Amino acid sequence: MPQTEPTDNRPPRAPIGLLLVPPHTHRPRKHSGATLPDWYGIHPEHVAHLIARYTRDGDTVLDLDAHPTIAAAARHLHRRAAVPHTQREASPELDEPHIAADGLSAGLVVATLPRLDVDSRDTPALSRAIDAWRAHLRPGGYLLTLLTAGPGTGAIGHRSIVIAAARAAGLIYHQHIPALLAPLPEAEPRTGLDAASRPPLLDGKHVRAHRDLLAFASTTPEATDA
Numbered sequence: 001m002p003q004t005e006p007t008d009n010r011p012p013r014a015p016i017g018l019l020l021v022p023p024h025t026h027r028p029r030k031h032s033g034a035t036l037p038d039w040y041g042i043h044p045e046h047v048a049h050l051i052a053r054y055t056r057d058g059d060t061v062l063d064l065d066a067h068p069t070i071a072a073a074a075r076h077l078h079r080r081a082a083v084p085h086t087q088r089e090a091s092p093e094l095d096e097p098h099i100a101a102d103g104l105s106a107g108l109v110v111a112t113l114p115r116l117d118v119d120s121r122d123t124p125a126l127s128r129a130i131d132a133w134r135a136h137l138r139p140g141g142y143l144l145t146l147l148t149a150g151p152g153t154g155a156i157g158h159r160s161i162v163i164a165a166a167r168a169a170g171l172i173y174h175q176h177i178p179a180l181l182a183p184l185p186e187a188e189p190r191t192g193l194d195a196a197s198r199p200p201l202l203d204g205k206h207v208r209a210h211r212d213l214l215a216f217a218s219t220t221p222e223a224t225d226a
Contacts, residue, residue, distance in 0.1 A: 019042065019179035037068065127169045140219050166214075
């Protein structure tokens with residue numbers, strides 16, 4: 001008898017990347033000689049890797065939080081570091097910042113969630129914010145969101161809300177990248193003879209061991225999986 005193939009109308013799953021904690025202790029430095037800080041737990045080398053993957057030479061990288069490591073990595077890779085007008089005074093690392101405020105001009109927009117001015121648990125509100133960020137992207141550009149923690153919110157764990165809001169804003173879900181905040185053990189703990197140590201707790205909750213990065217494309221994604 002003929003068999004009918006089941007119809008699956010779900011969107012295709014985005015590929016998953018993984019950022020491990022670097023095994024070395026070397027840290028890039030600013031022009032002043034000071035070491036660059038992590039980007040909310042993400043090593044500066046990984047920040048540069050992400051920018052290199054999601055942009056091309058000469059692109060503008062618009063960082064909504066004006067983080068010095070984003071600016072330094074963008075300059076190092078011959079990209080133009082940009083911040084919103086409201087963050088310009090808070091960005092001394094940008095010698096001559098290019099403000100991407102004229103529509104389709106940025107190859108990459110970088111944002112952390114949650115934000116003080118956006119309720120990231122409210123899909124329509126978050127979608128409106130993402131739509132405003134999308135307006136800064138050139139065709140083929142990307143939005144990279146880092147899910148972290150903020151005042152009064154606790155750790156963000158609702159990736160599905162962010163993904164749904166981005167899709168409602170017209171973006172294509174491109175990639176999920178967990179970034180580890182601690183090195184992996186050298187051996188699988190369950191294979192040892194000794195009792196496995198309990199994970200560290202903070203206020204009775206497990207300390208977060210990773211952050212989630214979600215990448216969204218403004219048009220059909222190019223081959224830039226991290």
